[in-house]
Amino acid sequence: AQKVTQAQTEISVVEKEDVTLDCVYETRDTTYYLFWYKQPPSGELVFLIRRNSFDEQNEISGRYSWNFQKSTSSFNFTITASQVVDSAVYFCALSHQDDKIIFGKGTRLHILP
Amino acid sequence: EPEVTQTPSHQVTQMGQEVILRCVPISNHLYFYWYRQILGQKVEFLVSFYNNEISEKSEIFDDQFSVERPDGSNFTLKIRSTKLEDSAMYFCASSEAWGNYGYTFGSGTRLTVV
Numbered sequence: 301a302q303k304v305t306q307a308q309t310e311i312s313v314v315e316k317e318d319v320t321l322d323c324v325y326e327t328r329d330t331t332y333y334l335f336w337y338k339q340p341p342s343g344e345l346v347f348l349i350r351r352n353s354f355d356e357q358n359e360i361s362g363r364y365s366w367n368f369q370k371s372t373s374s375f376n377f378t379i380t381a382s383q384v385v386d387s388a389v390y391f392c393a394l395s396h397q398d399d400k401i402i403f404g405k406g407t408r409l410h411i412l413p
Numbered sequence: 414e415p416e417v418t419q420t421p422s423h424q425v426t427q428m429g430q431e432v433i434l435r436c437v438p439i440s441n442h443l444y445f446y447w448y449r450q451i452l453g454q455k456v457e458f459l460v461s462f463y464n465n466e467i468s469e470k471s472e473i474f475d476d477q478f479s480v481e482r483p484d485g486s487n488f489t490l491k492i493r494s495t496k497l498e499d500s501a502m503y504f505c506a507s508s509e510a511w512g513n514y515g516y517t518f519g520s521g522t523r524l525t526v527v
Contacts, residue, residue: 337518343502344520345456391456399444399511400458400469 304404312410321377323392334375335393415439417519425525434490436505445488446506495526
């Protein structure tokens with residue numbers, strides 16, 4: 301089975317706090333890709349990161365960081381020093397070599413001023 | 414930065430009417446996709462298209478849906494007889510090569526069936 305689980309439906313934090321969005325995936329394949337997308341209130345899907353299954357290095361991009369752990373099938377996303385503009389729905393997603401992307405249900409993040 | 418362009422951004426149609434959603438993929442991309450997101454829910458794969466034919470389709474993509482690449486630039490999704498439950502955001506995407514390389518989504522068309 302191929303599945304992405306984002307257990308946190310909704311999170312609220314106060315601005316400047318750090319927040320971690322959890323993502324757990326299921327797959328039988330050894331080659332796969334993991335993604336995070338941001339969906340602001342305007343509705344478009346904003347690509348954040350793509351990681352292949354052979355690259356377990358953690359990644360940092362400004363205030364964003366990602367922790368990929370194959371041992372626990374997790375690909376968590378942390379926002380450091382959150383800002384109101386980070387308020388959005390965040391989707392974790394999985395793809396195999398057949399190219400279609402399987403999305404999780406998303407986590408709605410509210411950053412309170 | 415190259416973009417996938419979708420038109421219109423919002424379409425309202427009456428139940429039972431046919432609707433065509435239009436997409437212009439990135440020019441050197443070869444693989445094309447449609448996804449759907451019912452309001453407040455997750456994004457779901459509908460169909461992939463390569464070399465002028467459907468590569469894969471989901472169980473959502475039934476006989477009322479069809480896709481076409483009528484010319485060298487457009488990629489369309491047709492819904493033959495719309496139902497209320499077809500109301501959703503529809504996203505087009507394209508990629509340069511197999512394996513999700515350069516996978517890019519358009520900004521979506523919000524379809525409202527009344």
